[in-house]
Each structure stands twice: as C-alpha cells, then as structure tokens.
Amino acid sequence: MMLKHYRKEFRRPPNPSAKHLRCVAYLDENISDVLPYLNTVLRGHQYITDPPSLTLKFNGKLITIYSKEIAINIVKDTVEADKILEWFKKEINDTWKRRNQITPSFSVAQKPGxxxxxxxxxxxxxxxxxxxxxxxxxxxxxxxxxxxxxxxxxxxxxxxxxxxxxxxx
Ligand code: SF4
The missing domain is CATH 1.10.15.40 (Electron transport complex subunit B, putative Fe-S cluster)
Incomplete structure (x- = not known):
C-alpha cells in the first residue's frame, strides 16, 4: 500500500462571507511516484513535473495532489472531505498496485478523444x-x-x- 495515513486540516477562505472550507491532507508517505500513473487513470487537468503535482477537476472542485499533500479547494464539512480523501486514497493505492499495466503520462490531454x-x-x-x-x-x-x-x-x-x-x- 502506497498511502496509509494522512492528517487533514481545514482553512477558511480569505473571503469572510464564504460558507465553504478548504481542506489540506498532509500525507505520511511520499506519493510522487504514483502521480504519472494517476494522471493516466484519472485524466488530470494539469500535470507539473517539478515539483510533481497533479490537479484534477472533480465534481466542481479543484483537487491538487502533491508528493505529500492533497489540497481540496472547496468542501462543505468534514464528512465530505473524508469521503473525497478516502476515495483518493483508494485510487492512489489501486493505481500503484496496477502500475505495471498502466502507461504513465507526464502531460495532460489537450483535446477530447x-x-x-x-x-x-x-x-x-x-x-x-x-x-x-x-x-x-x-x-x-x-x-x-x-x-x-x-x-x-x-x-x-x-x-x-x-x-x-x-x-x-
Ligand atoms: S445518431 Fe447517435 S449521436 Fe445522433 S442522436 Fe442518434 S444515437 Fe445520438
């Protein structure tokens, strides 16, 4: 298993009237090696190689996965954050397990196929x-x-x- 534990933290956005929260999960493990595989599987919105990060659009949210962090720009509450983070944890671990069958991608798709x-x-x-x-x-x-x-x-x-x-x- 590549990712086992993380600790999440919530931040208020700069706009005081905003109702949503931002969430950052600090990962115990360094997951940078899985990012190009995850980019293939999840079709990233933006992939950066140095330092490695993968940004995805997911249900109207922007989620960026770094080597040791996952940042979600909008969450309603802890329940929603947990649901998203657990889903990503599973995807990260499944993708890593199947990496021999996946061609890693270091770029993002320019046009729908x-x-x-x-x-x-x-x-x-x-x-x-x-x-x-x-x-x-x-x-x-x-x-x-x-x-x-x-x-x-x-x-x-x-x-x-x-x-x-x-x-x-
Ligand atoms: S031809 Fe194909 S794309 Fe067009 S309406 Fe029929 S099923 Fe849809």
Whole structure:
C-alpha cells in the first residue's frame, strides 16, 4: 500500500462571507511516484513535473495532489472531505498496485478523444441529432460544436459521464 495515513486540516477562505472550507491532507508517505500513473487513470487537468503535482477537476472542485499533500479547494464539512480523501486514497493505492499495466503520462490531454466519446454514445446511428452517424456526432463533440445534451438518445448516466469527461478539457 502506497498511502496509509494522512492528517487533514481545514482553512477558511480569505473571503469572510464564504460558507465553504478548504481542506489540506498532509500525507505520511511520499506519493510522487504514483502521480504519472494517476494522471493516466484519472485524466488530470494539469500535470507539473517539478515539483510533481497533479490537479484534477472533480465534481466542481479543484483537487491538487502533491508528493505529500492533497489540497481540496472547496468542501462543505468534514464528512465530505473524508469521503473525497478516502476515495483518493483508494485510487492512489489501486493505481500503484496496477502500475505495471498502466502507461504513465507526464502531460495532460489537450483535446477530447473521439473514441472515448463514441464509447458513451448509443451507437445506433439513429440520426435524431441531425447527423448521419454517431461517429460524425462524436467528431463534432471533440470540436466543441455539439455536447451531451444534443443527443436525444443518450441516457442520463452516460450524459453525466460524457459531461464529466468533457470538463477535463
Ligand atoms: S442522436 Fe445520438 S444515437 Fe442518434 S445518431 Fe445522433 S449521436 Fe447517435
């Protein structure tokens, strides 16, 4: 197991009227070696090599993972912070365990991948979106000309997944 323990601390944002908190978890272990693998698995929003850090967009939050810290810009309370930190702890440990099967990535994706989009579409080529095929639709999504809401056949689950995927770019 790469990450075993952390200690969290909450900080008030500079704006006194803000209701949310910031949370920083101080890690007992140095996890910098897992960051490029985690970048592949979680598709980071920003990856910096020196000093190593990986920033992710996650449910409207910005979360930055450093060698010995995880910083979350917005949390409601301890319960929410614990939920996020435990999820990341699991992802970090799972990713590290599977690292031999993962190609590490030292950069961030510049553009959504057409295949990743196509995988989430119904692939029926029904033409209800006004396009001849799902592939053409997916291509337009990569260019930002179409979005999840433009495919009437897309179910809610995949609509959310596609939205979250596109938010990384
Ligand atoms: S409406 Fe959706 S399922 Fe139908 S062709 Fe367009 S992208 Fe494919």
């Amino acid at each position: 057409i295949i990743n989009i196509l995988k989430l579409l119904p692939k029926t080529n029904c033409k209800e979106c006004g396009k001849p095929t799902c592939m053409v639709f997916a291509l337009l999504v990569t260019e930002g000309k179409k979005g999840p809401e433009d495919c009437p056949q897309l179910d809610v689950r995949n609509k959310i997944k596609l939205q979250e995927y596109l938010e990384q770019f």
